[in-house]
Amino acid sequence: TIDATFPLTQLGEINASLGNFNKAYDYHNRALEISEKFEAKFEFSQSLIGLAKTQRKQGRFEGAILNLEKAKTLAIEIDAKNELLDVYSNLSEIQAQIGNYKAAYENEISSKSVEEEIAKSSTEKMIQQLQFEFELDKKEAEIAILQKDTELKNAAVFNQRIIIFASLGGLLMFVLISIFLFKNNLSKQKANRLLQEQKEEIRAQREKVETAYDQLKSTQSQLIQAEKMASLGELTAGIAHEIQNPLNFVNNFSEVSSELIVEMNEGLDNGKFEDAKVIGENIKQNLDRIAQHGRRADSIVKAMLQHSRTGIGQKEETDINAISEECLRLSYHGIRAKDKDFTAEYLTNLDPDVPHLNVIPRDIRKVLLNIYNNAFYAVSEYDKELKNSGDKNLHDKYVPIVSVTTKKLDKEVEIRISDNGKGIPDSIKGKIFQPFFTTKPTGTGTGLGLSLGYDIVKAHGGDLLLGSNEEKGSEFIIKLPIN
Secondary structure, eight states: OOOHHHHHHHHHHEEEEEEHHHHHHHHHHHHHHHHTTOOOHHHHHHHHHHHHHHHHHHTTTHHHHHHHHHHHHHHHHOOOOHHHHHHHHHHHHHHHHTTTTHHHHHHHHHHHHHHHHHHHHHHHHHHHHHHHHHHHHHHHHHHHHHHHHHHHHHHTSOOOHHHHHHHHHHHHHHHHHHHHHHHHHHHHHHHHHHHHHHHHHHHHHHHHHHHHHHHHHHHHHHHHHHHHHHHHHHHHHHHHHHHHHHHHHHHHHHHHHHHHHHHHHHHHHHHOHHHHHHHHHHHHHHHHHHHHHHHHHHHHHHHHHHHOOSSSSOOOOEEEHHHHHHHHHHHHHHHHHTTTTTTOOEEOOOOOOOOOOOOHHHHHHHHHHHHHHHHHHHHHHHHHHHHHSSOHHHHHHHHOOEEEEEOSSSSSSEEOOOOOOOOOGGGGGTTTTTTTTOEEESOOOOOOOHHHHHHHHTTTTTTEEEOSSHHHHHHHHEEEEOO
């Protein structure tokens, strides 16, 4: 019946672990209200940490980081080292989850530093306690000796035997004090050895963390390079098909034009000037078509060079509708190059009011190609699943579809990419943007595509979301700001 911040925070974390997030937030909010009401900074920092842990379980990482930063400020202000250690540990794990490994490493180092301070503080308190006990015993011994001395002076009339007994008592006291001092010295030596061992252990753990971090960066670089090569391979396959179409037109119109020139020369030789003039017009039209398809091939090659260019990209005014349609077509032909039996429909619904955006075209192409490739992979796998199910009627009714829709909103452009595949299970929706998470078989995906795409869109000031699809399938939403 008593509202206290600590049990309320604990109840919030317990309900979060059970998945009762609404109930959990009620407990957390109550704990925060009480601690704010009584200006209890220590309890307030504990309540913020508990709320952040619940937000982390739910995947609300930005809110969790914000509350942990508030708790860190309070913990530093009131010198609550255990709470500060809890803050740094949770910040490190959350930053690692969202892919900010530098911040994760810095918080991990801060956590280790606070652990050292706690260990040092505990050792110092133990030494101070031992010193206090020693000084107390020493004072008590001195008082006892003074009392004995007073008694001896007041009892001068006593016989020699009493003096001897008093001397023996003093000697015994001296021996006891010596023994105590010896034990106290041994305790200090033991405390020093323990402190040294703790320092060595902390140093070894720090070296392990640094080594693991270096290995993680190396592995991440290798996987990112593998993802880039895989993306480039799929793009090349699509471009090979795309560029073949204009080349076929160029070849065909060239052959026809050669035949027309021969026919025109014959007409000129026979005096059929009007016929020769008509043939000349046809040749001119063919040359115009050759030039048109040549420009098309040139634009495809330039797009490929733009995609594969190394170094830091420069922002430039970019036609979002054009690259959305171009990447959709390239992605489809890329998967067709790997699986000749696969067919699908790809649909576009492009808003003509969408303005050109100031973006890095190469990076936006990477994001679009990755999502398109995932969409075509999803419908391809679902098509195979239906085919292998044995239900021919169900398989015959299914038509794989991938579509892209662009729309100009108030202050941003929205790109929606959807497919009618099997869809993403609710159990993994919170993980799809995590680095190295993939549902593809081992060896066919690095798990970095969506994570890198998320980072690219965020770097442009936009957002990449998993949308809701009323029918079966998946939908991703890219939002880019209008400059």
